[in-house]
Amino acid sequence: MRPEQQGVDVAVLVSVGRHPITGRARRADQDARGLELALGLERQLPGSRVRLLHAGPRGEESESALRGYLGMAAGAGTGLDTLTLLEQAEGSDAIPALAQHLAAAPPQLVITGTRAERGEGSGLLPYALAERLGWPLVNGLAAVEKVENGVATVLQALPRGQRRRLEVRLPAIVSVDGAAPAARQSAFGPARRAELEATPVAAEPDQELAQWQMAPARKRPKRLKIVKAASARDRFKAAAAKAEGGSGQVLEGVSAEQGAEAILKLLEAEGVLR
Amino acid sequence: MLETLLPILIFAALALAVVGAWRRIRLWRQGRPAEVDLLRGLAAMPRRYLVDLHHVVGRDKVMSNTHVATAGGFVAAAVLMILVHGLGLANPVLGGLLLAASATMFVGSLFVAKRRRNPPARLSRGPWMRLPKSLMAFSLSVFLITLPTVGVLPQDAGSWVLALILSAVLVWGLGEMVFGMTWGGPMKHAFAGALHLAFHRRPERFGGGRSTGLMALNLDDSGAKLGVETPSDFTWNQLLGFDACVQCGRCEAVCPAFAAGQPLNPKKLIQDMVVGLAGGSDAAYAGSPYPGKPVGEHHGSPHGPIVAREGKALVDAETLWSCTTCRACVEECPMMIEHVDAIVDMRRFLTLEHGNTPNKGAEVLDNLIATDNPGGFDPGSRLHWAADLNLPLMADVKQADVLLWLGDGAFDMRNQRTLRALVKVLRAAEVEFAVLGVEERDSGDVARRLGDEATFQSLARRNIATLAKYRFQRIVTCDPHSFHVLGNEYGELGGVYEVRHHSTYIAELFEAGRLHFAPWKGGSVTYHDPCYLGRYNGEYEAPRNVLKALGIQVAEMERSGFRSRCCGGGGGAPITDIPGERRIPDMRMNDVKQTGAELVAVGCPQCTAMLEGVVDATAEVRDIAELVADALVARPAAAAVDAAANKTTAEEVT
Amino acid sequence: MSEIRRRDPRREWIARNRLHPEHAAVLAELEGGAISEWLGPNGVIRKNPRAIGFIGPNGVKRIDRSGAQQGGQATGAARQEAQDSRRNVIIEDPAFLVTVVPELSGGRLSGHDKDLLGLARQLADADADRPGAVLAVVFGEHKEEGFGEAGIDRLLHINGDAYVGFAPEARLAALCAVERELAPRHWLLPDSPLGGADLGRRLALRLNERPATGxxxxxxDGAAPLGxxxxxxxxxxxxxxxxPLPRVALALAECAEPVDETRHAAEPLSLSEAIPSALxxxxxxxxxxxxxxxxALAEAEFIVSGGNGVKxxxxxxxxxxxxxxxxxxxRVAVDDGFMARDRQVGATGTWVTARVYLAVGISGAIQHLQGIQSCDKVVTINLDPGCDMIKRADLAVIGDSAEILAALVAKVEQQRGGQRDAA
Known part of the structure; x- marks a missing residue:
């Protein structure tokens, strides 16, 4: 029997993010939340160890983004001052390299973001790793409640802030999205002093990806309200209908009852009342 | 008997003082090295003391005179005493002078005593309460023992008992005045203060100069610790400066955060630094505490952290984040201590090393890094508000007389009104101007005051590179924060510009006869001095001149000009948002209310936002540019009549 | 209004017979107003132009000459007819299968599911001569009745405790069984966080396919392997x-128009082999x-926000x-200590994205209005009819906020109580 609550060995997979407005490299939001989760775990379970792992090319921009993660460990007493960089050429498939690295020294818990902010961003990576390593995977993680006897009790985020409690056997891969706790500030000093331990790995170029056509996202057409009109009158009405919006309705001099009724009607029409 | 006892007493006290001085100097030397011209500083010290320091002290005439009498009397008496009693130069002339000096000092000390009878809350008590008695003991005993020297009394007057009592009183006086000066008594301020004036970190402040820009942090050494973590991380002359504090509490009286009940008191902060410098607890502190924080729970050491990551150390982080960097404390400090520099130094550590900028701080800094503006707006939309104004872009025209710096107010709907008004004014005056448009970035003001020197320098360097591409005579901006940073803080990074605040520039345009205003028809108006325009840059007159030109008689608030009360919007304070009992802008609008003004003119987007955010305000908030734009007329009536007359004559001719 | 139309042949006859003494009365009744046209005493048709048309929703008179107005009562029947216009489609012998795994949130096909089924139909019906069938795999209990209307030809309902809640492993095993037995040509799943996004990726990797996501x-495209x-x-x-479209695709909402012209068989199907139970x-x-x-405010869908006017x-x-x-x-409510700082909405607080934002006693400072820019519907309860919030609001009620909120609470509670009784 192992002691009940003991530290866990956590690997956080991090990627180079992309700011949604300016497109600048940054720490990816979901990955940073993943690291925040790991750092929280470390606080909760003394003796835990957190490592950072990234597979990709090394460049000035990506390096400063990766250092953003290291800046989060400022003084957390974690010894998180290095990031293992599996150095690969641009456009290589990161999955085999990561799987190989994780298999060589398996952690108990692997935390990743749900989707990358650059490249294909298909969100397949955690699944591919789970499939290769044969580990269970839980997506949309919001919190790790406890780790006992090789079983982690976790909360999974459901829409509208709801949560579901799951038990998952370790080792496992978990992915986090926007519902996980927000990442702490990244401090400049520790980020600058931390080290990137680069290990060149065999790169398998992602040939399929190279054949696809990539273009900046077009604005998706707004779906039109198609009215199936039986008569010319209905078609005319649909076409001439005033667009929604404009100035709103103002109810003045009505009783509280009437006002409440009008509000209730709108709330029901919007479907926000459960 | 006194003849033998006095020299021993005097020289023993002096020797002990020297030992104490050496010990004190060693404490200061724990700090980081600083480049100071020691000899020139020492040479300039008397003038700095007599002119610059007394210029500040002289704002309170009674206290100024009290200090002149007491301090002047003491210095003279001490020197003469060494000559007369120490070295035995029992010259009646010297003795007479000594009598006069000690008498003057005694009179001064009476005033000090009167002041201490019912001291205002801002004054520290504790050891300071005994100071008038010590002063009197010294002056009185020196006076009495000198009487025989002058021959007023016979040499052997009085019994040996009297002589012994007299020497006991003298020992008390000497102990406080000479020994205590270097061993940490209230008189420490004289010793540390004199050296502080000599080795001040901003020598430009003396002789009427102004030095308000924060000093750049060296980011080249990647291994170095950034900012100030422990008291010993301050430079030695900063530590010396803290030690010079007289605890007069003038800073406390003007601090907006203290008045709002936020946990900051500049005096206590400086005293905490002194506690940290020597090591120990703040239990001995005898002034007003940080609001809401009892004295005695914090302690520190020269090499221990000032702010603990968890729990308590010397100072709590929220104390440092309460500061609005309004510089009222620095302006008011008779010892010319640099509170704001110290606070920003400590903030730098919290942000750059701890990664602990409170509340929205982290988000704002991330936005600045990713989008070059604190709001996280698309940098490409910086000029959207002016889509219909057709502003000339620097990228197109390459050179212009005036570069109009918009600032981050360009993203704020309220400030866009001010900007539109300013553009209207510039066009009316036919100024040849251009804007950077999307090439402009945040000036870095907020990042720097939040302690993120790295982001500030990154923004500043990129802005400087952009500005270097174009030719212009001067930069005009309606944001005093940008004005200050561009004008006073970019220089150290290689960007030297002539920068004007829009009120200054409008005043110049009016002087030059390029603007004409309709007479003012509104109600009474008061003017709020923005800190970064007034105290930081000394511009108090131009905005008032503009208002005068508009025909407005300014109803001044009690706190205006260099004593203007901050709106609460500076130094990232609205971002870090430390709770207090009141809100700073509410207090300021109350000041406005007391003047009975219906309108308060401002010259800063931050002030506008803060003051407009006050609920149930009695006065409307308008930027000077808006007032000017509203009053614009094409040509004064008289000129128009002349022109019309000319026209008719011209018609007659044809 | 009842959907069943009751005809009264006598009244219809009178309406047609201009000479009938009750003609005017019947016509007025049928049209719901004064008659606009009658035969004058001299045999000339007289018209009353004021009686023509109807008052539109904005108080403006509208004249509709399409004849629909004459029908008066026919609208119910017309609606019936529109629904009946769906073609029944039965695909007996499909050339291939397009499998869809709907997310079935709340036990019903969601809008996203219906869009996805529309996409599935595009794939299935591309070649009219050799149509494919759309197979839906549904897990657990459901309340949906309109599978056929949504475009499903075959329905595989897999029920069992193992598939309830978050059971990706069991569901994956079931889908693998489907793959083995039916070998569908396409797999389509909704790319929604807890619907198909998870299951679809698991499935694709199990099938060794690189799925298209989003x-x-x-x-x-003739050149692509699947066309x-x-x-x-x-x-x-x-x-x-x-x-090229791979075998497994995870599609976003509004990827296609939902099916609305045909009705499909939704024929139940079952697997011949038992699904192996997964560990x-x-x-x-x-x-x-x-x-x-x-x-968190930024996540919230429905926000009730209080300001200075809340007493x-x-x-x-x-x-x-x-x-x-x-x-x-x-901001004011926060400053006054009534609410915590993390609840502040606005440019200086949190920028919210709620679907409905109910502002109570908030006058609408510019910073606040900036913070609610991306809210769909803004409702406000306010005393001051001139404040800026009302200009922004879609619905504004002027009155005492405490009373109106109390009335609203009473109504909602009453409604909930009623529902509970009914159920």
Missing amino acids: VWQIEA WRCTARGAAESLDIQR SRIEDLGQVAVDPAGV DWDGFHRAAKVLGATEGAS
């Missing part, structure tokens, strides 16, 4: 990737109760609780 458009090309969103919605390493312990007040804060909190809304506040 698909929002497909086009026929289709798709456009998918990548890199956090910032990239469009064009690639589960993930156990679902059920949903955790979450206080809506604790939901009865207990009533405000109660209203938020009953409505199940997340609480927000204006």
Whole structure:
């Protein structure tokens, strides 16, 4: 029997993010939340160890983004001052390299973001790793409640802030999205002093990806309200209908009852009342 | 008997003082090295003391005179005493002078005593309460023992008992005045203060100069610790400066955060630094505490952290984040201590090393890094508000007389009104101007005051590179924060510009006869001095001149000009948002209310936002540019009549 | 109004017979107003132009000459007819299968599911001579009745305790059984966080396929292996990737129009082999109760926000609780200590994206209005009819906020009580 609550060995997979407005490299939001989760775990379970792992090319921009993660460990007493960089050429498939690295020294818990902010961003990576390593995977993680006897009790985020409690056997891969706790500030000093331990790995170029056509996202057409009109009158009405919006309705001099009724009607029409 | 006892007493006290001085100097030397011209500083010290320091002290005439009498009397008496009693130069002339000096000092000390009878809350008590008695003991005993020297009394007057009592009183006086000066008594301020004036970190402040820009942090050494973590991380002359504090509490009286009940008191902060410098607890502190924080729970050491990551150390982080960097404390400090520099130094550590900028701080800094503006707006939309104004872009025209710096107010709907008004004014005056448009970035003001020197320098360097591409005579901006940073803080990074605040520039345009205003028809108006325009840059007159030109008689608030009360919007304070009992802008609008003004003119987007955010305000908030734009007329009536007359004559001719 | 139309042949006859003495009365009744046309005493048709038309919703008179107005009562029947216009389609012997795994949120096909089924129909019906069938795989209990209308030809309903809640492993095993037995040509899943996004990726990797994720458009392309090309969103919605459509595709909402012209058989289907039970390493312990007040403002869908005008804060909190809304506040309410700082909405607080934003006693400072820019519907309760919030609001009620909130709470509680009784 192992002691009940003991530290866990956590690997956080991090990627180079992309700011949604300016497109600048940054720490990816979901990955940073993943690291925040790991750092929280470390606080909760003394003796835990957190490592950072990234597979990709090394460049000035990506390096400063990766250092953003290291800046989060400022003084957390974690010894998180290095990031293992599996150095690969641009456009290589990161999955085999990561799987190989994780298999060589398996952690108990692997935390990743749900989707990358650059490249294909298909969100397949955690699944591919789970499939290769044969580990269970839980997506949309919001919190790790406890780790006992090789079983982690976790909360999974459901829409509208709801949560579901799951038990998952370790080792496992978990992915986090926007519902996980927000990442702490990244401090400049520790980020600058931390080290990137680069290990060149065999790169398998992602040939399929190279054949696809990539273009900046077009604005998706707004779906039109198609009215199936039986008569010319209905078609005319649909076409001439005033667009929604404009100035709103103002109810003045009505009783509280009437006002409440009008509000209730709108709330029901919007479907926000459960 | 006194003849033998006095020299021993005097020289023993002096020797002990020297030992104490050496010990004190060693404490200061724990700090980081600083480049100071020691000899020139020492040479300039008397003038700095007599002119610059007394210029500040002289704002309170009674206290100024009290200090002149007491301090002047003491210095003279001490020197003469060494000559007369120490070295035995029992010259009646010297003795007479000594009598006069000690008498003057005694009179001064009476005033000090009167002041201490019912001291205002801002004054520290504790050891300071005994100071008038010590002063009197010294002056009185020196006076009495000198009487025989002058021959007023016979040499052997009085019994040996009297002589012994007299020497006991003298020992008390000497102990406080000479020994205590270097061993940490209230008189420490004289010793540390004199050296502080000599080795001040901003020598430009003396002789009427102004030095308000924060000093750049060296980011080249990647291994170095950034900012100030422990008291010993301050430079030695900063530590010396803290030690010079007289605890007069003038800073406390003007601090907006203290008045709002936020946990900051500049005096206590400086005293905490002194506690940290020597090591120990703040239990001995005898002034007003940080609001809401009892004295005695914090302690520190020269090499221990000032702010603990968890729990308590010397100072709590929220104390440092309460500061609005309004510089009222620095302006008011008779010892010319640099509170704001110290606070920003400590903030730098919290942000750059701890990664602990409170509340929205982290988000704002991330936005600045990713989008070059604190709001996280698309940098490409910086000029959207002016889509219909057709502003000339620097990228197109390459050179212009005036570069109009918009600032981050360009993203704020309220400030866009001010900007539109300013553009209207510039066009009316036919100024040849251009804007950077999307090439402009945040000036870095907020990042720097939040302690993120790295982001500030990154923004500043990129802005400087952009500005270097174009030719212009001067930069005009309606944001005093940008004005200050561009004008006073970019220089150290290689960007030297002539920068004007829009009120200054409008005043110049009016002087030059390029603007004409309709007479003012509104109600009474008061003017709020923005800190970064007034105290930081000394511009108090131009905005008032503009208002005068508009025909407005300014109803001044009690706190205006260099004593203007901050709106609460500076130094990232609205971002870090430390709770207090009141809100700073509410207090300021109350000041406005007391003047009975219906309108308060401002010259800063931050002030506008803060003051407009006050609920149930009695006065409307308008930027000077808006007032000017509203009053614009094409040509004064008289000129128009002349022109019309000319026209008719011209018609007659044809 | 009843959908069943009752005819009265006598009245219809009178309406047609202009000479009938009751003609005018019957016509007025049928048209719901004064008659606009009659035969005058001299045999000339007289018209009353004022009686023509009807008053439109904005108080403006509208004249409709399409004849629909004459029909008066026919609208119910016309609606019936429109629904009946769906063609019944039965695909007996499909050339191939397009399998869809709907997310079935709340036990019903969601809008996303219906769009996906529309996409599935595009794939299935591309070649009219050799149509494919759309197979839907549905897990657990459901309340949906309109599978056929949504375009499903075959329905495989897999029920069992193992598939309830979060059971990706069991569901994956079932889908693999489907793959083995039916070998569908296409697999389509909704790319929604807890619907198909998870299951679809698991399935694709198990089938050793590289799925297309975030698909929002497909086009026929002869050169592609499956004859289709798709456009998918990548890199956090910032990239469009064009690639041949793979066997497994995860599509976004509005990827296609839902089916609305045909009705399909939704013929139940079952697997011949039993689904092998998978060893589960993930156990679902059920949903955790979450206080809506604790939901982060930026995430919240429905916010009730209080400002300076709120005097009865207990009533405000109660209203938020009953409505199940997340609480927000204006800067002033936060400054005055009525609400916590993390509840502040606005440019200096949190920028919110709620679907409905109910502002109570908030006058609408510019910073506040900036913070609610991206809210769909803004409702305000305010005393001052001239404030800026009312200009922004879609619905503004002028009055005492405490009273109106209390009335609203009473109504909602009454309604809930009623529902409970009915159920």
